Each structure stands twice: as C-alpha cells, then as structure tokens.
Amino acid sequence: MNPWKENYAPEDLEIVLCPVCGDKHKTHITIEFSLSVVKCQACGLLYVNPRPRDSEKNYWAPTRADMEKKYGAIFEGRKAHDRDSLYRSHLDTLARYQPTGNFLDVGTxxxxxxxxxxGRGWDAEGVEPSPVLGELAREKFGLKVKTGALESAAFPVESFEVITLLDVIEHLHDVRAMLKEIQRIIKPNGVFFIKTPNGTYNYFKHVIFHNLLRRHNxxxxDAREHVAAYTVPTLTRLLNETGWQVIASMPSAPVQTYGSHPVKIVGRNILYTVARAQHALTGQPGPFxxxxILLAKKSSPLL
Ligand SMILES: [Zn+2]
Known part of the structure; x- marks a missing residue:
C-alpha cells in the first residue's frame, strides 16, 4: 500500500516550530499535496508546517515480499544498484578524512x-529501524546490522571513528535528539558524514518551475517525505547547536536512477559540473x- 496521500486532513497533521531555531514566524513558499512548505523568518530553514505526523514511520514497515520483488536482482548479484558509484564516491571522500576505525551507518x-x-579499512556496522530491512541486510549481504532506533541500540559512549547519515536527516522529526546521540557515541577524533538533498537547489527549482514556467503542480x-530541506547554512547552524563543528561541505554527485530520461541524466551531470566549479571557486556548493555533503567533528562534550 502506498502510504503517501494526495491530500492530508487536519488530523493527519501537526503544527511545529522551526526544527533548527525553534522560531514560529514563517513565510509561505508553496503547497505540495496539500502540505505547506514554509521558510523560517529567523534562520531561513525551508520546512513543512503543518507536517504529516510520523511520516518517517512510513519507511519502517515494508513487506519482505515487496522488498524481494524490488531488489531481488540486486540481492542475487545479477544487477548493480543505481547508487553503487555514488556510494563508492562517498566512501572515497570519507577515506580522505578517516580511513580506519569503527564505522556506523545510521538508517542503513x-x-x-x-x-x-x-575491503576498506573500517570495521563497519549499521542500525536500521525497520525489522524487514535490517533482516535483509544481515541475510543477503552478511552485514552486521542492529534493528531498532539509534537510541535503543544503546551504543557505548565514544564507540565510532566514522558515523554516516545518508538521505536520512531530511526525514527526521526529532533531528536534535539524533544529532546529540550521534555526538555521544562518536569518538573525539571521529568524522560524521551527512548527505542530504540541497534546500538551495529545491528552492531554485521552485523558482524556475513555479514562478517562471508556471508549473504549479x-x-x-518532496514535502510528503521530507520534513525539512536543509542548506549548508541551516545545517551548519543545527550542527553547531548540537555539539558539532563542520570541517567540510561539498556538492554530492546526483542520484541517477535507472530508467531516467536521458535528458534528465545529462541535465543532472551538467548541474553537478557547474556545482563543482562553483564549489572550487567559492567553497560553497551553491544552488546547482x-x-x-557535510563532514563534521564534535566540538565539545555535551552536558
Ligand atoms: Zn528557524
């Protein structure tokens, strides 16, 4: 069953304060599937408000049959995953900062x-809230994966040299709790790697499609799935306030899904080339x- 709705009733929704700064003042940006995307007047965060209650739990209960159908060929090694090269590039980036040690992937x-x-220098494991997904990771790939929320895994303090959070933070309802828990379990010299869609790019797309091309639909x-669209400045502020210091930010290569129209694939590659050029010139990933990707180290022990 598709858990995402075309329209949300008031009882499906909850009104929230800005997840980064806690302010309530906001500017309306757009509506997607009856959901309001707003911009915080205090810190500039783009977020959904009111937002669907518990939207992150939509990912936690897929059926095993659905996953076998969707990913069977990948599990059996007959097909590559469309993100394989992207994942290897993320690990190449990480290896430049912290090539060895205990490695934890959150939301694996x-x-x-x-x-x-x-085959790389880490001793790696994962944590995954969905029992079905965690079981498949263990069974199909022989990986060490704990089932449950990160907090319930109760890792000892300062356990990991590397912690990764890929395409997860934009779904989190209680993002501060997650960042503080990761801060607790990472080692003082550890590297925290976050990859998320770029809110600056989302807003750029909005201006092009809604304001210029009048394509209002x-x-x-991705307001049904993502509760916030982080940018480098808003994510940096959130990290600073949860005990982190950002050591690098950069554009990520785009997600190129199999079956995408060739024009889209070429378009994304052009955008990535421009983004890398802008990053090289300004040090910022920019709207393209x-x-x-943000890499961070912990700045101080949290009280
Ligand atoms: Zn704010």
Whole structure:
C-alpha cells in the first residue's frame, strides 16, 4: 500500500516550530499535496508546517515480499544498484578524512551503501529501524546490522571513528535528539558524514518551475517525505547547536536512477559540473548542487 496521500486532513497533521531555531514566524513558499512548505523568518530553514505526523514511520514497515520483488536482482548479484558509484564516491571522500576505525551507518536500509565498506579499512556496522530491512541486510549481504532506533541500540559512549547519515536527516522529526546521540557515541577524533538533498537547489527549482514556467503542480520539495530541506547554512547552524563543528561541505554527485530520461541524466551531470566549479571557486556548493555533503567533528562534550 502506498502510504503517501494526495491530500492530508487536519488530523493527519501537526503544527511545529522551526526544527533548527525553534522560531514560529514563517513565510509561505508553496503547497505540495496539500502540505505547506514554509521558510523560517529567523534562520531561513525551508520546512513543512503543518507536517504529516510520523511520516518517517512510513519507511519502517515494508513487506519482505515487496522488498524481494524490488531488489531481488540486486540481492542475487545479477544487477548493480543505481547508487553503487555514488556510494563508492562517498566512501572515497570519507577515506580522505578517516580511513580506519569503527564505522556506523545510521538508517542503513538493506545495506546497499554499507556493503561497499568491505575491503576498506573500517570495521563497519549499521542500525536500521525497520525489522524487514535490517533482516535483509544481515541475510543477503552478511552485514552486521542492529534493528531498532539509534537510541535503543544503546551504543557505548565514544564507540565510532566514522558515523554516516545518508538521505536520512531530511526525514527526521526529532533531528536534535539524533544529532546529540550521534555526538555521544562518536569518538573525539571521529568524522560524521551527512548527505542530504540541497534546500538551495529545491528552492531554485521552485523558482524556475513555479514562478517562471508556471508549473504549479511540479513537486520541488518532496514535502510528503521530507520534513525539512536543509542548506549548508541551516545545517551548519543545527550542527553547531548540537555539539558539532563542520570541517567540510561539498556538492554530492546526483542520484541517477535507472530508467531516467536521458535528458534528465545529462541535465543532472551538467548541474553537478557547474556545482563543482562553483564549489572550487567559492567553497560553497551553491544552488546547482542537487545534494550536499557535510563532514563534521564534535566540538565539545555535551552536558
Ligand atoms: Zn528557524
């Protein structure tokens, strides 16, 4: 069953304060599937408000049959995953900062990313809230994956040299709790790797499609799935306030899904080339980066 709705009733929704700064003042940006995307007047965060209650739990209960059908060929090694090269590039980036040690991937899904840590210098494991996905990661790829929320895994303090959070933070309802828990379990010299869609790019797309092309039904923010569209400045502020210091930010290569129209594939590659050029010149990923990567170290023990 598709858990995502075309229209949300008031009882499906909850009104929230800005997840980054806690302010309530906001400017309306657009509507997607009856959901309001707003911009915080205090810190500039783009977020959904009111937002669907518990939307992150939509990912936690897929059936095993659905996952076998969707990913069977990948599990059996007959087909590559369309993100394989992207995942390897993320690990190449990480290896430049922290090539060895204990490695934890948070929200590890079926382990499609985590499996690429094999043969490198880390001792890797994952944590995944969905029992079905965690079981598939263990069974199909022989990975070490704990089922449950990160907090319930109760890792000892300062356990990991590397912690990764890929395409997860934009779904989190209680993002501060997650960042503080990761801060607790990472080692003092550890590297935290976050990859998320770029809110600056989402907003750029919105301006092009809604304001210039008048395509008002074009979904630019994935508002049903993503509760916030982080940018480098808003994510940096959130990290600073939860005990982190950003050591690098960069554009991520785009997600190129199999079966995408060739024009889209070429378009994303052009955007990535422009984003890398802008990053080289300014040090910022800019609006042409479809996704951003931030690397952080912990700044101080949290009280
Ligand atoms: Zn704010």
């Amino acid at each position: 899904h079926c382990g499609f990313f985590l499996r690429h840590t094999r 074009y979904d630019c923010f 980066a479809t996704d951003i």
